[in-house]
Amino acid sequence: MTNQTITSVSRESRLFKPSAEFKAQANLGSEAAYKKLYAESVNSPERFWERQAKQFLTWRKPFTQVLQWKPPHAKWFGGGTLNVAENCLDRHLGTARENKAAIIFEGEPGDIRTLTYKQLHREVCKCANALELLGLRKGDRAAIYMPMVPEAAVAMLACARLGVVHTVIFGGFSSEAIKDRINDCGARVVITADGGWRRGKIVELKDSVDRALGATPSVEHVVVLKRTGNAVTMKEGRDLWWDDLMAAAPAVHKARAHASEQPLFILYTSGSTGKPKGVLHTSAGYLLGAAMTTHYVFDIKETDIYWCTADIGWITGHSYVVYGPLSVGATVLMYEGAPNQPEPDRFWEIIDRHGVTVFYTAPTAIRAFMRWGDEFVTRHSLASLRLLGSVGEPINPEAWMWYHKMIGKKRCPIVDTWWQTETGAIMVTPLPGITPTKPGSCTRPFFGVVPKILDENGKPVSRGSGGKLFLTQPWPSMLRTLWGDDARFKEQYWSEVPGLYFAGDGARFDEDGYLWVVGRIDDVLNVSGHRIGTAEVESALVSHPSVAEAAAVGRPDELKGQALVCFVTLKGDQRASDELKEALRAHVAREIGAIARPDSLRFAAALPKTRSGKIMRRILKEIAAGGDVKGDITTLEDFNVVASLQAEE
Numbered sequence: 001m002t003n004q005t006i007t008s009v010s011r012e013s014r015l016f017k018p019s020a021e022f023k024a025q026a027n028l029g030s031e032a033a034y035k036k037l038y039a040e041s042v043n044s045p046e047r048f049w050e051r052q053a054k055q056f057l058t059w060r061k062p063f064t065q066v067l068q069w070k071p072p073h074a075k076w077f078g079g080g081t082l083n084v085a086e087n088c089l090d091r092h093l094g095t096a097r098e099n100k101a102a103i104i105f106e107g108e109p110g111d112i113r114t115l116t117y118k119q120l121h122r123e124v125c126k127c128a129n130a131l132e133l134l135g136l137r138k139g140d141r142a143a144i145y146m147p148m149v150p151e152a153a154v155a156m157l158a159c160a161r162l163g164v165v166h167t168v169i170f171g172g173f174s175s176e177a178i179k180d181r182i183n184d185c186g187a188r189v190v191i192t193a194d195g196g197w198r199r200g201k202i203v204e205l206k207d208s209v210d211r212a213l214g215a216t217p218s219v220e221h222v223v224v225l226k227r228t229g230n231a232v233t234m235k236e237g238r239d240l241w242w243d244d245l246m247a248a249a250p251a252v253h254k255a256r257a258h259a260s261e262q263p264l265f266i267l268y269t270s271g272s273t274g275k276p277k278g279v280l281h282t283s284a285g286y287l288l289g290a291a292m293t294t295h296y297v298f299d300i301k302e303t304d305i306y307w308c309t310a311d312i313g314w315i316t317g318h319s320y321v322v323y324g325p326l327s328v329g330a331t332v333l334m335y336e337g338a339p340n341q342p343e344p345d346r347f348w349e350i351i352d353r354h355g356v357t358v359f360y361t362a363p364t365a366i367r368a369f370m371r372w373g374d375e376f377v378t379r380h381s382l383a384s385l386r387l388l389g390s391v392g393e394p395i396n397p398e399a400w401m402w403y404h405k406m407i408g409k410k411r412c413p414i415v416d417t418w419w420q421t422e423t424g425a426i427m428v429t430p431l432p433g434i435t436p437t438k439p440g441s442c443t444r445p446f447f448g449v450v451p452k453i454l455d456e457n458g459k460p461v462s463r464g465s466g467g468k469l470f471l472t473q474p475w476p477s478m479l480r481t482l483w484g485d486d487a488r489f490k491e492q493y494w495s496e497v498p499g500l501y502f503a504g505d506g507a508r509f510d511e512d513g514y515l516w517v518v519g520r521i522d523d524v525l526n527v528s529g530h531r532i533g534t535a536e537v538e539s540a541l542v543s544h545p546s547v548a549e550a551a552a553v554g555r556p557d558e559l560k561g562q563a564l565v566c567f568v569t570l571k572g573d574q575r576a577s578d579e580l581k582e583a584l585r586a587h588v589a590r591e592i593g594a595i596a597r598p599d600s601l602r603f604a605a606a607l608p609k610t611r612s613g614k615i616m617r618r619i620l621k622e623i624a625a626g627g628d629v630k631g632d633i634t635t636l637e638d639f640n641v642v643a644s645l646q647a648e649e
């Protein structure tokens with residue numbers, strides 16, 4: 001990314017301070033307390049994390065070593081044992097939380113269900129017993145491909161209870177993506193559903209699993225939850241109904257203690273090569289990060305009804321629908337479907353119906369609501385809300401202001417939280433009772449986080465200048481490696497500047513020391529808050545028999561943040577046509593999932609390349625954005641290529 005792009009972010013001067021009222025009740029309400037804790041967290045991290053780990057987690061056996069750091073490998077809380085599911089459930093039993101709602105679920109068709117902590121615990125125990133009966137043991141992998149229903153959380157927690165490593169696959173991913181992920185981690189069991197509801201239609205999940213399973217030798221069983229009631233094919237001996245297994249399973253399950261570093265889950269995310277990366281998170285450190293940030297950033301109280309709109313298929317759903325909020329005993333609202341079903345006011349209706357107090361969503365959703373019109377919001381009171389959050393991509397100041405005025409009624413602090421699949425928990429964020437906010441900035445580091453911005457040569461940039469974002473200290477919820485590929489882990493995150501974690505983002509600090517994240521600087525796009533690797537899209541395109549070469553780039557998009565533009569050259573005997581264009585867009589959706597369907601696809605006679613044969617994406621980006629090709633093109637092999645590409649559309 002050029003400096004020009006980094007500094008083009010607007011200089012925002014508006015400042016919003018938390019109200020005295022909010023401050024007075026906040027879990028952390030004084031700047032002095034933040035400063036003191038932050039200083040301790042970076043100057044005496046081991047003392048700080050030791051205290052937090054004792055405060056936020058329930059241990060079976062106390063840890064003896066806070067951190068063993070052999071860069072880039074960290075081991076946190078060595079010698080300690082605990083059970084993550086017990087921390088999310090069992091420890092709330094026998095307290096006032098026992099009969100409190102853990103999950104309030106609303107399905108897209110309007111069905112509503114509440115599970116208390118006691119009921120959720122019972123379901124998780126039954127599911128753990130059922131999975132054990134299927135032969136799953138500690139360290140085995142299980143894939144979860146479910147709609148946003150409470151059973152998805154039950155399945156995750158049942159795995160956690162057993163020490164079975166789950167990999168949740170987003171319900172929008174295709175069979176190809178399911179197959180790759182299952183094969184990469186060698187999952188023995190797949191937990192899925194007949195379908196899920198989305199925009200009034202059934203998403204046929206079991207069907208997608210079936211198409212993946214022809215080529216997944218590790219899978220022994222498929223557990224199928226009945227959600228939509230559509231017909232599915234059940235393969236004798238392999239496929240089992242969730243309800244049958246649960247009915248037969250005992251409701252008591254004795255949780256075993258697991259080591260702090262017991263792998264908890266693998267979550268695949270896009271990187272700069274065609275193959276998704278299996279980010280590995282382990283138990284104690286991850287849970288501490290999720291729990292602590294839920295407490296301080298979302299300011300959770302016993303009386304809150306907390307709603308994070310992320311799907312459990314993403315890291316946000318892991319940390320802030322399941323592990324974080326349940327570990328602090330919050331009431332979590334879970335909604336299955338689309339924000340505009342039946343009408344674009346579904347979210348606001350849900351907030352009023354259930355009295356949601358804390359609401360966490362993504363900028364792309366906020367921009368969609370802005371576009372759908374204020375009248376859908378003003379129909380509802382939203383009086384219960386007290387705190388708003390944003391995650392997934394930089395929030396443009398205009399969307400921030402709309403969120404602040406229309407949804408927060410100028411009363412609710414907004415926490416713009418910067419973090420990643422790899423970081424496991426929120427890293428840079430305002431604390432809602434303390435930090436004055438600026439629209440578009442994620443403000444200041446959370447405890448223990450030391451961000452640094454460095455230039456191309458690894459040298460610090462001056463304040464106000466853009467550069468690459470690094471984190472300099474290990475933190476408990478950091479990824480431990482990439483599943484089965486430690487070399488890539490080292491290369492991807494720790495080689496840019498040895499010893500520092502490279503986030504892959506461009507950012508700058510402003511004059512007040514506030515952080516502004518601009519976006520990815522690697523070949524990863526952020527489309528509607530979802531990470532899509534351009535290399536993955538390209539490899540999907542070239543897997544089509546008509547395609548010779550492909551290049552995928554991002555173009556700024558008002559609604560999605562970035563839109564996906566693909567340039568394709570065809571094999572000699574193939575002809576460009578609108579039908580082929582559509583077929584190729586559909587092909588990518590089939591290979592990866594609908595979220596990766598190119599917004600625009602352009603046929604080209606040739607792609608711009610350097611003399612060494614490297615596709616010059618920068619040029620394609622400029623062409624995709626509709627602008628002139630600026631900057632240096634002297635390394636271009638064939639100058640005519642650019643002219644003909646520009647003439648095409």
Ligand code: PRX
Pocket residue numbers: 269315316390391392393394395416417418419420421422442503504505517518519520526529530531
């Ligand atoms: O580019 C940053 C952007 O999303 C990336 C991480 O994506 P993922 O691993 O899918 O996790 C998303 C949810 C945590 C980051 O590298 N990003 C995320 N949050 C923000 C953001 N960019 C700016 N501001 C944010 N608040």
